[in-house]
Amino acid sequence: MKILTLVRQVPDGEARIRIQNGAVDLEGATLVIDGMDEYGVEEALRLREGGADAEVVAVGVGPKRTEDALRTALAMGADRAIHVEADGALDPVTLSKVIAQIAQEEGADLILVGSQQADWDSQALGPATAERLGWPQLTWTNQLSLEGQTLKGRHDVDEGNESFEVDLPAVIGTQQGLNEPRYPTLPNIMKAKKKELRKDDLGKYGVSGARVRTVESTIQVRQRMNKLIDGKDPQQAASELLNLLRNEAKVNL
Amino acid sequence: MILIVAEYSGGKLAKSTLEMVAAAHASGREGPLTALVLGQGVASIADEVAPYVDQVLVGDDARLASYNPELWAAATAQIASEGEAHTVFVAGSRAGREFSARVAVKLDAPLLEDVISLEGAGSALRAQRYTYLARVTETVEADAPVLIVSVKPGAFPAAEPQATAGEQYDVDLELPASRVRITGKTVEKSSRVPLAEADVVVTGGRGVGSPERFAELIETLADNIGAGVGATRAVVDAGWRPYSEQVGQTGKTVAPQAYIAVGVSGAVQHMSGMGKSKYIVAVNKDPEAPIFKVADYGIVGDLNVIVPALIEATRR
Numbered sequence: 001m002k003i004l005t006l007v008r009q010v011p012d013g014e015a016r017i018r019i020q021n022g023a024v025d026l027e028g029a030t031l032v033i034d035g036m037d038e039y040g041v042e043e044a045l046r047l048r049e050g051g052a053d054a055e056v057v058a059v060g061v062g063p064k065r066t067e068d069a070l071r072t073a074l075a076m077g078a079d080r081a082i083h084v085e086a087d088g089a090l091d092p093v094t095l096s097k098v099i100a101q102i103a104q105e106e107g108a109d110l111i112l113v114g115s116q117q118a119d120w121d122s123q124a125l126g127p128a129t130a131e132r133l134g135w136p137q138l139t140w141t142n143q144l145s146l147e148g149q150t151l152k153g154r155h156d157v158d159e160g161n162e163s164f165e166v167d168l169p170a171v172i173g174t175q176q177g178l179n180e181p182r183y184p185t186l187p188n189i190m191k192a193k194k195k196e197l198r199k200d201d202l203g204k205y206g207v208s209g210a211r212v213r214t215v216e217s218t219i220q221v222r223q224r225m226n227k228l229i230d231g232k233d234p235q236q237a238a239s240e241l242l243n244l245l246r247n248e249a250k251v252n253l
Numbered sequence: 254m255i256l257i258v259a260e261y262s263g264g265k266l267a268k269s270t271l272e273m274v275a276a277a278h279a280s281g282r283e284g285p286l287t288a289l290v291l292g293q294g295v296a297s298i299a300d301e302v303a304p305y306v307d308q309v310l311v312g313d314d315a316r317l318a319s320y321n322p323e324l325w326a327a328a329t330a331q332i333a334s335e336g337e338a339h340t341v342f343v344a345g346s347r348a349g350r351e352f353s354a355r356v357a358v359k360l361d362a363p364l365l366e367d368v369i370s371l372e373g374a375g376s377a378l379r380a381q382r383y384t385y386l387a388r389v390t391e392t393v394e395a396d397a398p399v400l401i402v403s404v405k406p407g408a409f410p411a412a413e414p415q416a417t418a419g420e421q422y423d424v425d426l427e428l429p430a431s432r433v434r435i436t437g438k439t440v441e442k443s444s445r446v447p448l449a450e451a452d453v454v455v456t457g458g459r460g461v462g463s464p465e466r467f468a469e470l471i472e473t474l475a476d477n478i479g480a481g482v483g484a485t486r487a488v489v490d491a492g493w494r495p496y497s498e499q500v501g502q503t504g505k506t507v508a509p510q511a512y513i514a515v516g517v518s519g520a521v522q523h524m525s526g527m528g529k530s531k532y533i534v535a536v537n538k539d540p541e542a543p544i545f546k547v548a549d550y551g552i553v554g555d556l557n558v559i560v561p562a563l564i565e566a567t568r569r
Binding site for chain 2 (some may be wrong): 011013014017019025032034051055091092093096116118119120121122123124125126127128130131132136137138139140152156157158159160161162163164166167170175176194211212214215216217218219220224226227228229230231232234235237238239241242244245249251252253
């Protein structure tokens, strides 16, 4: 079987985000594999190590630097990578068109993708890709196993969680709790340099640009009041806080 | 027409549905406002939503007895096509964000996801949404014959009822067979106000110390002031609290009137889930904790004595 694991490159959670001319500028920011995608890479490797006769292919769509994230996936243990170079912005629903075509060409059986991307704050990529392929999808999965051609697992839903079974092919949205992603070891980082990283051109996929256009990005830092109360006298502090909340903030407590 | 896919939970219309109605009004889009109610035995939901819209389409079908993304997407796309909807509104819940993406592909329509504001711009629609773990506010625009919009919970005020209730019509749906088998479901029930709908949220972090202390301090305080209960990822990972209470990047996003963070240090991933709260309150013994930087009110002190004092002062 073939497993595609999608990898996006995003700023590290602690990285400072700068806005330049109304757009996010990542120059100088530390960029990493999106944490939720990393659970997907790890899960693909575990399915293979668990006995599935699987080839694991990491796929990334983005500017040249996306290569770094793909090399990390290779160093973790992916067999090869495909990088579709794209400099302009693509929205997730448009991007799903590219991913679906790669999945078809590759004859993929399973796609793993982070349930939400930390740059777009979007949850659309997995479901949109599944729809294009006519596949089912399960999002926010935190437990997964493969028995023959059937995936069994558990995922979070709005009101709690569900156990599921689904036959391949399918798209699985990954998240925290699914596994603990491994760190690439030095020997594996060296080996990864020799693994295939195929470059593709976006034009090949018949995608011309985003259908959702970003007009402007801003960072609005809300001024907070930062009124600190000394807690030495707990009763005094408690009544002062409640007074502020009720009378200044006008919160109905 | 404008189509709104009604959301409900526990047999009651969710606040998110009325927020979608408000978003539809704000969008300046024209045409009859239509609510689509999908499910089995949903007559009471249809009655509840009718006063807020011009018409209600009811897809009452045994196959829709529980939410399923493939079925919800198919039904929504079918009704949107048949009714020539130009704008489709879906709630920004987990379920909504999931099936709205499938609807966008089915209808070859752009998706404006998790929007916090909307403005009509000719035939286009302009929206604001948060990106980069809610640190950036992005203005996006799309122009197409059909637009799909998911609406962030809490971003719009609930709409008021109209003078006359919308007429109700039954619809027949062509549904695919679902390929996912749900073999078990755990519903994390709480007698409290749901986290996403609460005006006040009390969240406990690792600093609370233990699951027992969490119940004693956080739950009691929340109950005294009629608040929802939240938890940080560390607390959920440790198994003290259910995942449904988690606030943050991988949990729920909340924006209540007041967010009271107790023993919470304030990691970026947590702030992305609560940073848009109107007032943020922090109780922490470490004056250097990052949470104080975003707090409106803070008490620097031991939560083991501060919270009992708050409980005492709010006892009813």
